[in-house]
Amino acid sequence: MMSVEKSSKAARGNVQCENTNIHLLKANDYVAEIIRSKMKETSTLLINVTSSAGSGKTTLMQKTAQRLKDKLKLAVMVGDLETERDADRIRQTGIFALQIVTGGICHLEAQMVHQILDQFDLENLDLLFIENVGNLVCPSSFDLGEDYRVTLMATTEGDDKPKKYPKMFLTSDLMLVSKADLLPYLPFSVEAVVKDAREINHELEVIQLSSLNEEGIDEWCEWLLAKVQEKKST
């Protein structure tokens, strides 16, 4: 897997040229595969949750924990540049959560996830969320070994985001239109955001939800339960 094709071309004078074609993030993808095979062994569903800062990832984690903690065993690892605040908030719901403090790095890398993976009791875990750093740019390039990538798109962000940050929507499996309770007050078209996102990724699934008034939370939880079931049966 780590082997790279190298073909030495004819030397030009004393200049030796080597065609390499090495992926810049090869080291990351190698670790991501290690994570993927670990999760396969324990049949733990791994979900990478991404979005801009302030779109409601942590609130959704809290709501999801409240709804599902009696039905399955779940835990969260959460990345931020600084502070333990998000992990604290999630732990208040009674599930296990660990904070990854990136110290200024704008995304999570597979190595960071792998380093703390041993602290989770994977054998007894059905579902592990990775709440990524709030950022629609860099996290899109880093495979964390996840089964699914879920991107929140808050109504407060404006409906023009998918085309501005295409890679995130291309690499996502599910888009959650979050803060749907605010729709009556905002110039935000769900239809427009879904159209733009699906022009990038026609397979993208969409759920409209609100962690506050619980619209769409049932549908989201059913989606998760189905994926957990699928993972167990493979």
Place this chain on the structure above:
Amino acid sequence: MHETSIINSVARTLEMEFGEERIHSLERIFLKVGILSNIEPRLLMNAFEAFQQTYPTFSKVSLEIESTPLVIHCAECDVDSEVQNYRFVCKSCGQPSKNVIQGEEMLIHKVEFNDE
């Protein structure tokens, strides 16, 4: 921040592949980055210049960055289409496709050494 960590990763990868000794005769690095890679060539160049000041081994190395357009392949028509305005549709049949064959890459495409 992002660009700096990418340049670090390039240097680390090359040292891994060719060994620290050989890196001393490194002259040119060719990168190929797709427009979907979220890498901005100009910023990457700045990051490389900053890197060179810290790591003298790389002070005489030049960096060439090629930016590649976004191309998808349609399995139905067996046709490649360049993606315009991030509409991922086949130019021949108009059907959507997310089979990206170019434009996502982040590659160390080629390196040149001056072995004296």
